[in-house]
Structure formats: structure tokens, C-alpha cells
């Protein structure tokens with residue numbers, strides 16, 4: 001069974017996270033870049049309101065995705081995404097945060113957890129790592145945005161710990177999916193990032209390889225995989241997309257491939 005299944009609906013293309021949807025009562029989706037109304041360099045299904053695109057085009061795109069997936073926009077909850085590791089527990093009272101105005105996003109967080117059905121956790125990416133977490137027993141979900149900073153700060157573990165603390169989840173029950181993100185093939189980092197990885201992650205040598213003087217290649221998806229294992233997840237409960245967004249910049253927005261100015265795709269996770 002493929003862990004991601006490509007679908008085309010209403011002219012937009014997205015990927016269903018079959019790894020999670022087959023095992024738990026959730027909708028789990030990763031959007032692509034095709035079928036929206038944004039113009040270059042945001043063409044065309046840009047879902048990020050904070051990247052310089054025309055807000056009307058972004059809202060059109062968000063509505064298109066919401067309608068295609070039957071996940072109403074007013075139920076979406078969006079975090080601010082500041083490349084740190086804070087996690088917010090959200091509920092119905094947060095519905096709509098960050099959806100119509102970026103300023104209303106849940107402040108200072110890169111991850112959201114909830115146990116409320118129909119609430120839709122949404123986060124945005126262009127190479128950073130999407131982490132989906134689901135507890136099918138206690139019906140709890142979490143969604144995180146892990147760039148290199150969040151990965152070094154072990155945001156995946158932080159989400160797991162929060163699910164344990166708030167909802168009494170057991171890590172061995174949790175399912176996780178690591179979505180499309182920049183692969184080590186395309187992710188050269190400098191000495192500053194390399195040192196941060198070495199100083200903070202016990203598994204640094206497994207994810208960092210030398211790439212010439214003062215440079216490394218960093219495997220961000222694998223870093224997050226190892227973090228989730230360290231948090232107590234079972235290896236067979238962790239799915240990996242193993243798709244590099246930079247190698248596939250025709251299908252996905254890639255910050256690296258676009259040298260900085262581009263749109264954002266979304267990870268979308270909701271309990272049924």
C-alpha cells in the first residue's frame with residue numbers, strides 16, 4: 001500500500017496520507033502546487049497568506065481546497081509558525097484562527113494538538129518537514145512544522161510529550177507520518193546549522209554528512225524520524241513520504257528550488 005495517494009479533484013492536485021487514513025478515523029492531506037489562481041512565483045495553489053502573494057488569490061485557493069476536501073474553512077486552525085518548538089492545544093474556540101487574517105493565527109507556535117472532531121489543523125510548508133501525529137485509541141491528533149530549527153529543538157518529541165500530558169496518550173499507540181520535504185539530496189547547510197545539529201541531537205552523525213569545507217548535507221526527514229523513535233513511537237507506526245520537494249518543484253513549492261520567493265503547500269489533519 002502506498003503511503004501517499006495522489007488525487008486530482010476540481011483541477012487541484014493533492015496527496016492523501018493513506019498511511020494514516022487507512023489506520024485511523026482521520027482526514028490527512030498534503031496539498032500540491034497545481035490548480036490554483038496565484039501567479040508566478042506563487043503559481044498556482046499557494047495557501048500561504050504571509051509570503052507576498054495577492055491575498056485574494058490565496059483566499060480563493062484556500063476555499064478551493066476546503067471545498068474539495070469538504071473541510072470548511074471556518075473550522076481550520078493555523079499556528080503562527082515561528083521556527084521554534086512551542087505546541088498549542090486547540091479546541092473549537094480556536095476555529096478560524098489564522099484563516100482569514102494571518103494576525104489571528106495562534107501566536108508563537110509551530111505545532112497544534114487537539115481531540116476535537118471536525119476541527120482542522122493546518123500548517124504551511126515549502127521544504128520544511130510536515131509531521132502528522134495520530135492516536136487512534138484516544139482520538140487525538142497533532143500537526144507540526146519542522147524546519148531545521150524545529151528539528152534541532154525536537155518539535156516532534158514535544159508534540160508527543162504534549163499529547164501524553166494533555167490526553168494521556170501512550171507513545172507506543174501513536175501513528176506518525178513524515179510528509180514531503182527537502183531531502184538530503186538538496187539540503188546543504190553551513191557550519192552554523194551543522195554545529196547546532198551536533199550540539200543538540202544525539203543522532204547527529206546519522207543525519208549529517210560532510211559536503212566540502214564548512215558545509216554539510218542534512219537529512220531533515222530522517223532527523224524527525226529518529227526524534228519520534230526517541231519519543232517512544234514504534235518504527236512500524238511511522239510512515240515516510242520520502243519525496244524531496246526540491247527535486248519535485250514542479251509538483252511542490254520549494255524554498256530552495258525557488259531561491260526563497262515561492263508559495264506554500266499545506267498539511268491538513270482532521271479527526272472525523
Ligand SMILES: [Zn+2]
Pocket residue numbers: 182183184185186244245246247248
Ligand atoms: Zn532533492
